[in-house]
Amino acid sequence: MSEEDKRLDEETGQYTTGHKYDGIEELNTPLPRWWLWTFYATIVWGVAYTIAYPAWPLVSGATAGVLGYSTRAVVAEDIVEHEAKNAALVEELTGTELASIDPSSDLHRYAVARGGAVFRAQCSQCHGSGAAGAVGYPNLLDNAWLWGGTVDEIAYTVQHGIRNENDPDARWSEMPAFGEILTSEEIAMLVSHVQALPAGAGGDAETLFLDNCASCHGDNGEGMPELGAPNISDAIWLYGGDEAALTETITNARFGVMPAWGQRLSDADVRAVSIYVHALGGGE
Amino acid sequence: MSDTSQPLYAAREPVFPRRVSGRFRTLKWWILGITLGIYYLTPWLRWDRGPNLPDQAVLVDLAGRRFYFFWIEIWPHEFYFVAGLLIMAGLGLFLFTSALGRVWCGYTCPQTVWTDLYMLVERWVEGDRNARIRLHNAKLDARKIRLRLTKWALWLLIGLATGGAWVFYFADAPTLLRELVTFSAHPVAYMTIAILTATTFIFGGFMREQVCIYMCPWPRIQGAMMDPDTLTVGYRNWRGEPRAKGKRRREMSAEAERIAAEQAEAGRGRPAYRSTPYPGAAPLDLDAPDMQVQAGPGDCIDCMACVNVCPMGIDIRNGQQMECITCALCIDACDEVMEKIGKPRGLIDYLALSDEGRERAGEKPRPVWRHVFRTRTLLYTAAWSLIGLILVYGLFIRAEIDLTVAPVRNPTFVTLADGSIRNTYDIRLRNKHGDDRPFRLSVKGHPTFRIELEGTVFETVDVNANETKLQRVYVIAPPNAEPSEADITALRFWVEDLTNGERAYKDSTFNGQGG
Known part of the structure; x- marks a missing residue:
């Protein structure tokens, strides 16, 4: 590119930019100036963004950004907000006789949803994600129960576990x-x-x-x-x-063991997962 | 070399379109009124759907995932209706473009319509073209500030109404309006209004033709739908050229009279009218024996009326160009002038470029319908109608009862204590009515099948109005029965709406121990 190569192209009436490759020249069709300013504005925005928000990777971690934004904090807030919204349901869940919860009620639906989440996180390792169990780990879908299949019996089993020495009330048979x-x-x-x-x-x-x-x-x-x-x-x-x-x-002889989940989970979680298991198809 | 140092970036050349009146301007006022009227008023139409459903005729309920359009209610799983309507809109645009050029740009594009409205306000506040040019060049004094602020305030009000109307499509309009004025509406509503007010204000007030020329992809695409038979706004340069005005026009006229007199003396007729070639047309052979170039001026008196009224700031006499939105205001402007100087209208007109040869030869252009009804437009119409028919058909065969069956495959089956085999299915039932309704479920496929519903001893499910209910359903086959031993047995779930007796079914399979 050089100034000398710029010329008026008579065919089109436009000037060339001076770019010339193998005899092919580029015409200069001026870009609107506001477009250029928009382009500069995006650069300014980009720089400002990396200052305001976490962006630049460092040896350990990254720049935090002056606004102090963090996705983790947002999630934490969301969880708090979510829990606040469900506070009434949780209170109802912990305060209601388990067997008296109507299967068509919102409370039951909430408990099944919450219990499903607890089950997938805590129970699926032994009982399987579909609760079908395995050799030595009971299938929770069928209607055969070692320690009883009413929702209260299930809740007791979940709360205290089976043959573990951490809970004096654990189910025990030998x-x-x-x-x-x-x-x-x-x-x-x-x-x-x-x-x-x-x-x-x-x-x-x-x-x-x-x-x-x-x-x-x-x-x-x-x-x-x-x-x-x-x-x-x-x-x-x-x-x-x-x-x-x-x-x-x-x-x-055979002995399966199960932890006392009452020591690890909240009362609401124990109740919710019990209702979930009871509603899997085999509940009595 | 200083004359070649053209800048790489160009500032916007302000455009000051002059007021014009005529048939197309009148048509455009009507379209502007009707389209804006539809936009602003639609959310306020009411439509009774029953106690539990909204009574707004057109409502996009994003939170509830429903789209209401008068008697039609679209659920998320029926979104293909919206896709179909969008395809129809696209094909319709192709059809109109191939028949009438950029009629979308010129008459109904929101950018054009709102710019037109903004220009009306501008003219009302600051005066017509000449006054606005004077004001533009004037120093910033009290009057200029007053006029500018008045204009901007009115523009902002229009922008506010535009953004304000938009949000009413997404919530109950009267409720939202009450919330908006009492500052209790959701922040998203205010944000949306603010953004749309800003874009309307900037695009309609300041960007105008820049949006069409530099931002919009349509001018670049639309050429693919057009061909020489498309009716579009054009200049009959074979009639208008050579353009001339004032002293030069009088001289050319005198010269033409002189040649005509000479021809008459030599016993020949008045020379046939010929003009300079249209850009892009085949060059005329001026030495051909029958080619007698008329020395007289064309009909164009170079008054610049067509340029002065153009909202895009172009000269239509330069031929087809990407900037032209075919708003047809130059036609009105030129017709006005032609009437004044006693020439026939239509120097600038809706014309098909394929007629140029005929018109140059002095023949009449082909009738409009010959241009409009051609293979391309008929194919577009056929495709458009086909999609439309499919959608209408889809709307009529749409089941009143909607159910989906998802077999639970983790595990594929469960053995019960007595040796029965049980399969589990998650059935979703949709109640599209405005009242709570019971539905009865049953299963067919093998006489030994027994159905059980989780959480109830009955075989009916109550589904609330306008809701979907997920019901876990068990199908049980006794020990040693055929389906228990087989690999797979086909079955069919039937659901009956107990309120009106309507039935629907879904097929699924039952897994046994075999295989």
């Missing part, structure tokens, strides 16, 4: 390891009897069952939720219902 008591032949008989429940295998196997198992699991294997003794005559097995799994269970 099946003996029958491998130390019975012979392997006797255990094999029990396995075939349990698999045949509720009819049972009859004969010696039934006598063996009534002597050793029925005190907790009931004469017909119907279980006893008060003791946490599972129903072993239904279609649901926590550790599997095949011969190998049952032999292992009877020989060595």
